[in-house]
Amino acid sequence: MNPITLYVVDDYLLTRISHRRYFAQDESIKLIGDFSCARDCFEQMEKMPADVILMEIDLPKMNGIEATRYLKEMYPKAKVIIYTSQKNEQRVLASLACGACGYVLKNNSDIDLKKIIKMVAHGEFCMDLEVAKSAFSSIPIPDTKDLENLYENRKLKNSLTARELQVLKLLIDGKTNSQIAREIIVSTNTAKAHVGSILTKLSVTDRVQAAVKAVRANLF
Amino acid sequence: MNPITLYVVDDYLLTRISHRRYFAQDESIKLIGDFSCARDCFEQMEKMPADVILMEIDLPKMNGIEATRYLKEMYPKAKVIIYTSQKNEQRVLASLACGACGYVLKNNSDIDLKKIIKMVAHGEFCMDLEVAKSAFSSIPIPDTKDLENLYENRKLKNSLTARELQVLKLLIDGKTNSQIAREIIVSTNTAKAHVGSILTKLSVTDRVQAAVKAVRANLF
DNA sequence: CTAAAATTTGTCCAATCGGGTAATATACAA
C-alpha cells in the first residue's frame, strides 16, 4: 500500500516544524511539503497533488476556508482537514459547506492526528466530537417518531398542490398578490385565492407566517 | 486499557450473528449484547451501560433515531453510531440533531467498523464521506472571504438596534404592527416606525421579505 | 364515465400595510 501524501498549511513556523517531527518516523504518512500560505500550497499541488491537506484557518492573505473551497474545486479527490484552535460554529459550518473532510482542534492533546488522517484518506469524515456538538446544535430536533416526515417538509409539500407550491415560492420572494398573478398569468383574484388556501393548509393567518413556516421547513 | 464495550441494535438476526462473529476475536472491543429492538437495549443499559451502541434506524416499534435521542438523554456519555443502509439526508440530519456520534453505511464493504468504533469511543465523530456530502449539501456556502461575517448574520444583527431586533422577532412570528405594539407596550405608530426602519436596514420592501431574510440568515 | 379535487374568476368589506413627513425625548459619545 502506498503511503498517504500530506501537505500542511500553517503560517506558524513552529507548528510546521513540530509537524515535520511528528510525521518524520511514519511509514504510512509522508509529509511532502508544508506552507505558510495557501498560494504556495496551490502551486505545489499543481506539480504534485497530495492526498490530504492539513489546513489552518487563520492564514495571511487567503484564509483556510476559502483555500479549502478552491482546493475541492480544483482537486475533488483531495481531502482537506481543518486543523485549527477555534471551534466557532460559523467556521465549522462554512468548512463543511466548502468540502472539508475533517475539523480537528489543535488544543486537544488527546487526539491521534495520524489515525484521523488515515481515516480521512480512506474515505471517512472525522471531527472532534466537541466540534460536532457545537456545529450540529443548530439543527432542530425533528419529530423522531415519524421517519417519513422527520422534518415535515414532505408532509407540508404533499398537502399543497403544484400550483400552490408555485405561488408559495413567489410569496416567499416577497411578491404581492398582483405580482404573483402577473408571473403565473392569472387574475389577481386567482392569486389571492391560492394564497388563501395556502394559509388555510399551513394553518397560519397571514403570509408572513406562511413564508417563515415554509423557509423553516426547508421547502425552498 | 479496558476494552470498549459494545451493544448492537438491529432487528435482522443474520446481521447480529455476523456482528458476533466479527467482534468475537477482538481484544479491544467487547460485544456484550445484541438486541432486535430498542426497548431491550434500554433494559440492558440500565443494568450495564455500554460505551458504544451500534444502531440500525429501521426497527420495529421504536426507530433508531428516537432510540438515539433517548439514549443520549439518559446516558450522555454513551456513544451511538448509526449503522444503516440508507443515506437519506433527512435521516442523517435528524441523527446528528439527536446526538449520534457517527453514521456508517452498511453497504460499504470498504470501511473498517472496528476502527470507527475505536475512534468514536475515543471522542471523535465519524461518518462515511458519502453521507457527509449529502447531509452537508444543504449548508449554504458563505462568503468565504470574510471570516468574521461568514454567514452575515452578525452583519445583519449589528445593523439593527436592540429594539428593532425585538420587533423583528415578533414580526417573524407573524404578528401585526398593533400586536407588536401591545407586546412591547408602545403605540401602534411606534411599532410601525420600527418595522419601517427594519425594512430600510434590511433593504427589503415588505415584512415578508424581512422575515425570510432574517430566518435564512439564521437570526432567530 | 363519474365523482372528487384543483384551478379559475368574481365581489364586498374591514383591517392592515408601507411611505412620507415631522416632532419630541433621551442617551451616549466626541
Added chain:
DNA sequence: TTGTATATTACCCGATTGGACAAATTTTAG
C-alpha cells in the same frame, strides 16, 4: 457641551391583505 443615534408618537393616503361567499371550468382518479 453638543451633536448623533435611538426611541417614541402622530397624521394622512393609497395599496394590499385576508375573510367570506359564490360559481365556472378543468384535471385527475376511481
